[in-house]
Amino acid sequence: MKQEYIITAYSENHIGLLNRITIIFTRRKVNIESLTVSQSALKGISKFTIVVNETTDKVVNIVKQIDKQIEVLKAFYNTNDEMIFQEVALYKVPTKALMDSDQIEKMIRSHNARILEITSEYTVIEKTGHEEETQALFEGLNTFGVLQFIRSGRIAITRSPVERLSEFLKQRDSLFEKLEEGSKI
Amino acid sequence: MTSVINDNILDQEPVEITGSEAVIRSLIAEGVDTIFGYPGGAIMPVYDALHDHHHNLKHVLTRHEQGAVHAAQGYARVSGKVGVCIATSGPGATNLITGIADALIDSTPLVCITGQVISSLLGTDAFQESDVIGITMPITKWNYQITCAEEIPEAIAKAFYIASTGRPGPVLLDITKDAQFAKVLYSYSKCTKIRSYVPEYPADKLLLQKAADLINNSKKPYLLYGQGVMLSGGEEELISFLNKTGIPAAGTLLGLSAIPTDHPLNMGMLGMHGNYGPNIKTNQCDVLIAVGMRFDDRVTGTVGTYAKQAKVIHIEIDPAEIDKNVKSHVALIGDAKHTLKSLFALVNENNHPEWLAEFEEARVIEEEKVIKNDLAPLKAGLTMGEVVRMTSILTDNRAIVVTDVGQNQMAAARYTKFEDSRSWVTSGGLGTMGFGLPAAMGAKLGAPDREVVIFTGDGGMQMTLQELGTIAQENLAVKIVILNNHFLGMVRQWQELFFEKRYSYTEILSPDFVKLADAYGIPGCLVENREDLEGEMKKMLDHKGPYLLEVHIEKEDNCFPMVPQGKSVAEIILSADELK
Numbered sequence: 001m002k003q004e005y006i007i008t009a010y011s012e013n014h015i016g017l018l019n020r021i022t023i024i025f026t027r028r029k030v031n032i033e034s035l036t037v038s039q040s041a042l043k044g045i046s047k048f049t050i051v052v053n054e055t056t057d058k059v060v061n062i063v064k065q066i067d068k069q070i071e072v073l074k075a076f077y078n079t080n081d082e083m084i085f086q087e088v089a090l091y092k093v094p095t096k097a098l099m100d101s102d103q104i105e106k107m108i109r110s111h112n113a114r115i116l117e118i119t120s121e122y123t124v125i126e127k128t129g130h131e132e133e134t135q136a137l138f139e140g141l142n143t144f145g146v147l148q149f150i151r152s153g154r155i156a157i158t159r160s161p162v163e164r165l166s167e168f169l170k171q172r173d174s175l176f177e178k179l180e181e182g183s184k185i
Numbered sequence: 186m187t188s189v190i191n192d193n194i195l196d197q198e199p200v201e202i203t204g205s206e207a208v209i210r211s212l213i214a215e216g217v218d219t220i221f222g223y224p225g226g227a228i229m230p231v232y233d234a235l236h237d238h239h240h241n242l243k244h245v246l247t248r249h250e251q252g253a254v255h256a257a258q259g260y261a262r263v264s265g266k267v268g269v270c271i272a273t274s275g276p277g278a279t280n281l282i283t284g285i286a287d288a289l290i291d292s293t294p295l296v297c298i299t300g301q302v303i304s305s306l307l308g309t310d311a312f313q314e315s316d317v318i319g320i321t322m323p324i325t326k327w328n329y330q331i332t333c334a335e336e337i338p339e340a341i342a343k344a345f346y347i348a349s350t351g352r353p354g355p356v357l358l359d360i361t362k363d364a365q366f367a368k369v370l371y372s373y374s375k376c377t378k379i380r381s382y383v384p385e386y387p388a389d390k391l392l393l394q395k396a397a398d399l400i401n402n403s404k405k406p407y408l409l410y411g412q413g414v415m416l417s418g419g420e421e422e423l424i425s426f427l428n429k430t431g432i433p434a435a436g437t438l439l440g441l442s443a444i445p446t447d448h449p450l451n452m453g454m455l456g457m458h459g460n461y462g463p464n465i466k467t468n469q470c471d472v473l474i475a476v477g478m479r480f481d482d483r484v485t486g487t488v489g490t491y492a493k494q495a496k497v498i499h500i501e502i503d504p505a506e507i508d509k510n511v512k513s514h515v516a517l518i519g520d521a522k523h524t525l526k527s528l529f530a531l532v533n534e535n536n537h538p539e540w541l542a543e544f545e546e547a548r549v550i551e552e553e554k555v556i557k558n559d560l561a562p563l564k565a566g567l568t569m570g571e572v573v574r575m576t577s578i579l580t581d582n583r584a585i586v587v588t589d590v591g592q593n594q595m596a597a598a599r600y601t602k603f604e605d606s607r608s609w610v611t612s613g614g615l616g617t618m619g620f621g622l623p624a625a626m627g628a629k630l631g632a633p634d635r636e637v638v639i640f641t642g643d644g645g646m647q648m649t650l651q652e653l654g655t656i657a658q659e660n661l662a663v664k665i666v667i668l669n670n671h672f673l674g675m676v677r678q679w680q681e682l683f684f685e686k687r688y689s690y691t692e693i694l695s696p697d698f699v700k701l702a703d704a705y706g707i708p709g710c711l712v713e714n715r716e717d718l719e720g721e722m723k724k725m726l727d728h729k730g731p732y733l734l735e736v737h738i739e740k741e742d743n744c745f746p747m748v749p750q751g752k753s754v755a756e757i758i759l760s761a762d763e764l765k
Binding site for chain 2: 011012015016019020023027060061064065067068070071072073172175176178179
């Protein structure tokens with residue numbers, strides 16, 4: 001059964017790695033629902049957050065293939081309820097619509113959104129939340145005519161107290177030490 | 186400044202040299218003695234540097250870049266070293282693609298070096314520019330574009346480390362022409378570690394014990410060995426393990442020659458055209474130990490009915506292979522050699538006479554229904570099987586056998602007898618027609634003291650036959666046996682069996698191969714009758730240089746046994762009658 005998974009991968013910040021990772025999905029005809037890449041807490045290490053709607057078997061297979069890339073430090077996968085995640089959305093509405101009634105203002109309050117910029121022509125509103133939440137605000141605002149709308153890819157963080165990567169890097173250091181000592185047998 | 190040619194390449198004192206000179210010195214520092222390639226505009230500085238090093242780095246000029254990459258594969262497979270090939274940008278690089286894809290799926294260590302347009306022209310559709318990094322991304326273990334000379338030594342060191350460690354595979358370095366021309370303060374040190382890459386994992390003691398317990402309590406254990414045994418140098422460990430436990434074993438297509446064919450516990454080959462017993466027993470064993478193999482669909486048949494009754498122990502160096510096709514009960518991530526050695530200490534001495542007798546029963550059935558007809562046919566037409574077996578007999582099972590793809594390959598796999606490891610070079614995963622001839626010349630250079638025989642078909646031979654030119658120029662003593670049935674035999678077989686004998690474009694006209702060889706100065710002979718086979722083959726093997734033997738084979742012979750696609754290994758058929 002397909003469900004939404006969040007794949008997280010930590011990698012060296014190298015040219016071409018994004019392509020190496022996305023072709024793993026392309027080859028299996030798996031659609032990427034959202035993709036975010038940015039520098040992680042550790043300098044020089046990038047973090048990929050990829051959302052897919054797939055079966056567990058396929059996700060496991062994909063994560064192993066990502067992990068196999070030389071410059072990937074580690075890849076994980078989680079279901080939505082195992083992570084805290086957010087997206088950010090920006091909406092541009094005509095300022096006139098904002099002025100004509102208090103409806104938009106009420107909407108901004110009830111959705112916990114905020115205004116980033118107001119000009120005489122347009123107003124830019126920002127809202128963070130899950131896709132359903134940013135979408136709900138879009139539906140509401142669109143009754144007044146949204147001029148432009150953009151939603152970011154998902155970012156996510158685990159519910160465990162420490163960054164998995166630093167834990168993982170520690171483990172890897174001891175693994176390398178072990179291998180160097182030739183203690184593998 | 187004129188470049189200083191220093192034979193002591195590993196001299197630690199940094200010297201200022203060109204990027205192209207650094208390429209060559211780095212290759213020599215990695216122990217490379219032979220490379221295969223084809224020059225062109227964007228790689229000319231490297232070729233210029235090669236000119237100064239011909240005494241310690243042999244370059245073989247192939248007739249096509251595909252020939253260069255397949256030759257590098259053949260070289261790597263028999264020698265255990267990294268194969269190196271070199272090509273220019275654009276079409277030179279794209280001609281390598283088939284071989285790179287082949288090397289990835291068959292775990293062959295390669296370093297491919299391509300020239301690239303000067304860096305300021307990247308992305309401008311310059312003459313002979315193509316996005317080689319982009320194109321090869323899905324088919325390389327790693328690739329990297331070098332745009333300045335300073336990167337060259339480190340990138341080459343990484344390339345060799347990545348290609349040869351863990352599960353081996355092809356690596357591509359794309360070097361812009363300006364980086365080849367530029368000066369670099371050169372010194373070389375080998376790569377021994379990359380923090381984001383773990384080539385092997387330490388053995389898990391608990392899992393080893395769990396595997397040993399399964400094996401020790403098993404009534405019908407069965408071991409499948411793949412190429413991983415040879416890649417890890419674990420042949421002796423496998424034989425010791427089998428001898429101690431008395432477990433029957435069978436090889437995948439790429440695992441052939443890891444243990445001698447006539448070892449009493451070697452039951453034969455797995456897979457679509459493998460042996461009868463080894464296939465059906467997969468679905469009867471209680472513990473299945475898979476060593477250094479990846480459960481390719483040609484091995485498993487329909488995977489939904491594969492070895493469902495068995496507890497599966499999977500010994501494999503590549504974690505991505507675990508549970509990919511067949512779920513394992515115990516996964517031992519590690520190389521075959523070390524894992525078998527660790528497991529050896531934990532397993533009991535044992536023997537399984539009744540279980541082995543079941544394999545023997547199956548063997549007798551196959552002997553009667555298939556092998557007899559292939560090796561001692563009553564009909565006038567020659568079979569591929571008898572030609573292959575004759576070669577084994579005349580070479581005391583000591584030759585390196587290279588094949589092309591199709592019926593010739595399956596006949597060679599089924600009827601060659603092996604004594605020594607790394608004696609089998611074939612394109613398994615990708616099934617690349619045209620692989621054979623260039624791979625054979627690479628094999629000869631990788632193992633110059635051994636007899637190298639290639640079995641190819643009339644189809645595959647014509648895909649890369651320009652390499653006869655390379656063989657002639659280098660005087661490579663490759664013994665070419667063309668099993669000519671005047672058809673693209675394997676496709677014709679499928680058309681006969683599964684497409685109502687509608688022979689759609691499988692009848693193929695060939696040149697007079699003996700005359701063709703003669704045009705290159707390569708002697709040869711055509712065999713049409715059984716009584717001439719042994720004599721002519723002896724002549725071929727006695728000949729010091731290259732030789733071409735064309736053998737006319739029964740036109741519409743089929744390769745059996747066969748696990749028809751979509752069927753279970755238990756549903757293997759021994760003749761076409763069973764399809765009716």
